[in-house]
Amino acid sequence: MAVTFVFDRDLPEVAALFLSPDFRRFRSERLGESQVSCKVKKTASQGHEFLMSRRVTRSLPAMFSKFFEPSQLFHLRENWQNTVKGWNGEFEVAIEGQSIDIYGDFALEPHRAGCRYTINHQCAARVPLIGRRLEKFVISQADKGVEQELTFLQAYLRGDIDGAV
Template identity: 30%
Template sequence: MEVKLNATADHVFGLLTDPKWLEARSLALGELSAKCSARKSGGVQVTMKRRVHRDMNAIIAKVLNPDSDIEIVEKWSGDGDRRQATYALTIVGKPVTVSADIELEATGKTCVYRITHRGHVKVPLIGGVIEKFVVGETEKGCIDELNYLANYLKKNK
């Protein structure tokens, strides 16, 4: 998925690596709890721990809980014109992960954010169904987060 944002890449990067802003975004989007930290060392590593609620059908509920703890680690590198990150989401205590590649590219006074998600589920027989659900929910959440970011940028020029 790709979105053009009406702000500089440096400004967007600053928000995407600001623990307080990320926690506020998560709570504003209805997550049950959110805790975030960022560590700078040759790049920036952002670690988020969130408790989320997701509606799911009975088949998926056999493996996942509607209320789950997730951990997300983003490792950012690059400079002001082009930054990249790896993304790893783990559902705590479940054989389910989502990985992604992220790019944030400067385009003058605006920037482009790109992300591609991949699911990994180690569950026999119904793993494909769970993977499709988890990646779909992750992408829905990503769309909500990007819409929140775009609206925030409009209101806070």
């Protein structure tokens, strides 16, 4: 399932925050995540590669709490490519100590007077008996997390979040 969010700001302003490791750390910490690190490097094709780690704590349904701790360390690799339309890319997330991979693609493109961000999550869980249900749960949690991040970004752009990056 795709998550789509429309910003009322232009693409360069929104992209500048998406591409800022300082903003990513700020956002993660303000959303309650810990052990946040983020590095970015430019790629040969004028893109950006992000390597980000963060500890995320979420409540788990009883079915999954037997297998997983509520606090997990996520390692994200994200590649952004500048295109004629805007930006697009792909990502991979590894959850430390778990047999789960999250991956997908995203795009940030002009839309009316602002821009639109769309992200597609996919998941592969190599856990016997509960794998399919776990994949659905992980994708739903990933979607919720992205919605929180995008809502935070919109509030920051509007000046509703205190703090400078």
